[in-house]
Amino acid sequence: xxxxxxxxxxxxxxxxxxxxxxxxxxxxxxxxxxxxxxxxxxxxxxxxxxxxxxxxxxxxxxxxxxxxxxxxxxxxxxxxxxxxxxxxxxxxxxxxxxxxxxxxxxxxxxxxxxxxxxxxxxxxxxxxxxxxxxxxxxxxxxxxxxxxxxxxxxxxxxxxxxxxxxxxxxxxxxxxxxxxxxxxxxxxxxxxxxxxxxxxxxxxxxxxxxxxxxxxxxxxxxxxxxxxxxxxxxxxxxxxxxxxxxxxxxxxxxxxxxxxxxxxxxxxxxxxxxxxxxxxxxxxxxxxxxxxxxxx
Numbered sequence: 152x153x154x155x156x157x158x159x160x161x162x163x164x165x166x167x168x169x170x171x172x173x174x175x176x177x178x179x180x181x182x183x184x185x186x187x188x189x190x191x192x193x194x195x196x197x198x199x200x201x202x203x204x205x206x207x208x209x210x211x212x213x214x215x216x217x218x219x220x221x222x223x224x225x226x227x228x229x230x231x232x233x234x235x236x237x238x239x240x241x242x243x244x245x246x247x248x249x250x251x252x253x254x255x256x257x258x259x260x261x262x263x264x265x266x267x268x269x270x271x272x273x274x275x276x277x278x279x280x281x282x283x284x285x286x287x288x289x290x291x292x293x294x295x296x297x298x299x300x301x302x303x304x305x306x307x308x309x310x311x312x313x314x315x316x317x318x319x320x321x322x323x324x325x326x327x328x329x330x331x332x333x334x335x336x337x338x339x340x341x342x343x344x345x346x347x348x349x350x351x352x353x354x355x356x357x358x359x360x361x362x363x364x365x366x367x368x369x370x371x372x373x374x375x376x377x378x379x380x381x382x383x384x385x386x387x388x389x390x391x392x393x394x395x396x397x398x399x400x401x402x403x404x405x406x407x408x409x410x411x412x413x414x415x416x417x418x419x420x421x422x423x424x425x426x427x428x429x430x431x432x433x434x435x436x437x438x439x440x441x442x443x444x445x446x447x
Contacts, residue, residue, distance in 0.1 A: 154421030158260035163232035168429035170194035184208040195429035239296040242320040263293040269389035272444035278348035288314030332360025356396040376411040395436035404439035415441040
C-alpha cells in the first residue's frame, strides 16, 4: 500500500498556497514566494493576495541561480525557526541562498518523526546513526536529540558548517561531521567493518563530491543501496531512502530496497507532500523505509 504522508507537528512552517509553478510559504515570521516545478495547477488565492502576504520573492535568473526581491529592505537575510514534536525540539538557522533554498526541507519532518520512533524502540542505549547526503542536518539533529551517536556526511563543506550551527542552536553536541563523497564514505566504512543502527539517505538527482566525484541518481543509487544495507546492525536497525527527482516513483524505491534487502521488515513506501492552507497538496518526493526493532 503506497502511503501519502505530510508533517503533523510544524508550528514555524506553513504552506499557504501553491500553483502556477510557485509556492507561498511561511517560515517563522517571514513569508516567501519561491519557484515550484511540481505546482502545475492554478493558485487558489488571488495574485493580489499573494502580493499582499509575502515579504520576499525569489526571481530566477537561470536554472540554478536567481535573486531575492524584498518588499521591505529591512527584512533579514537570516533568521531562526524551530521544530518540535512530542519528544524533542531542534532549531535551524535559515538564510536566503542564490539557488532558492533556505536551509530546510519542511516535508522531511515526516522522516524525522520516524527516526525518533525507531530509536525509542531500540534496546541499544546509544544507537549509531548515519545520515548521508545530510544537507543542513535536520535528520542528524533529531537522531542526536534522541540520544544516538550520529555521523553526518555531506560533500559540501559550507553546508556541513551550516549544520554545525544548527547543532549549536539546538543545544546539542558531538555529531561527527564528515565532508566526503557519500558513496566513497560508505565503501570505506564497509572495509572498516563498521555497522549502524540507523541509516538515512536523501540523495539528489545530480551532485558532486569534494574531489569532483560525480553522482547521478539513476546511475549510482543501486550500487549505493547494495553497499549501504551491509552497514546495518543485524539485530535492530532502520533505513530511510528519500528521493526528490521528477520521474522517480515510490515503486522504484520499493524495488531498489527489496532487491538490496529482501528481508526488510515492515517496508513502507509512499510520497511526501505538504498540505496547503488554501487546499492543494504539494508532492515533494518519495520514500521507502523499514525498521527492525528490539522490544524493551
